Amino acid sequence: MFKFDESISISFPGVKMGFLIMHGVSPVSSYENWEEAEVITGLKQKYGQLGRKELKTLYPIQAYVAYYKRFGYSYPVLAQLESVLQGKKPLHTESGLLQAMFLWELDSMLLTAGHDLAQLWLPLQLKAATDAESYESISGKEVTAVSGDLMLCDGSGAISSILRGPDYKSRITASTKDVLFSIYAPPGIDANYIQNNLQKLEKSILEFSPSSKTEMLRVFSQD
Structure with missing residues (x-):
């Protein structure tokens, strides 16, 4: 499935x-408001008293800050967290899958992407981009991968990269029933931490789609 x-x-x-791969997810389900409020309350309790400088030093945020810095970028999930801590609402979507992913990404601060499994050509492979690869981003614009960036590919080519984000073709839509979530973890992030947060995401999805079935929940390490 992956190498x-x-x-x-x-x-x-x-x-x-x-x-995390799940099948038979209800495509019309939505994330309950009370669950969203619970996550946001937890974020404010955990991070609310900290400024940007302090947030950057926290685990696992510091690993992503270091990764993005080497390319001259800043970690976008940190900016989203700061926005929520300042009282702004998180990105709203009618898709329970996307809403769960966005909220648990903020809770864990692990960079997460979601894909419609039916649109993927397995197996997947993680590569270092050469800047010769291009794909249609989730915004619908053609993008070129940044040389040296971590890039996830299926049999047809790149489906996402850390700096350019996920592709358009395999994006989660209202009709997505089978889903694959991927977490990019630069060096310095513990496998157990990733595993635990994938389990939280799985549990969250099962709460609004209890008939869903999990095919895979696994962390791969390049040691």
Whole structure:
């Protein structure tokens, strides 16, 4: 289902990828308001008294800050967290899958992407981009991968990268019933932490779609 390209062992020893695959998710389900409020309350209790400088030093945020800094970027999930802590509402979507993903991404601060499994050509492979790869981003615009960036590919090519985000073709839509979530974890992030947060995401989805079935919940490590 997944493997690391040999370029990863050279460029990113210690990198990890977490995956959650679920089938039969109700496509019309939505995330309950009380669950969203519960997550946001937890975020404010955990991070509310901290400024940006302090947040950047926290685990696992510091690993992503370091990764993005090497390319001259800032970690976008940190900006989203700061926005929520300032009282702004998190990104709202009618899709329970996307809402659960966004909220647990903020709760864990692990960079997470979601894909419609039916649109993927398995197996998947994590590579180091060469800047020769391009794909249609989730916004519908053609993007070119950044040289050296971590890039996830299926049999047809790139489906996401850390700096450019997920692709358009395999995006989660209102009709998505089978889903794959992926967590990019740069060196320095513990596999158990990834595993535990994938389990939280799984539990969250089962709450609004109890008939869903989990095919895989696993963390792969490049040691």
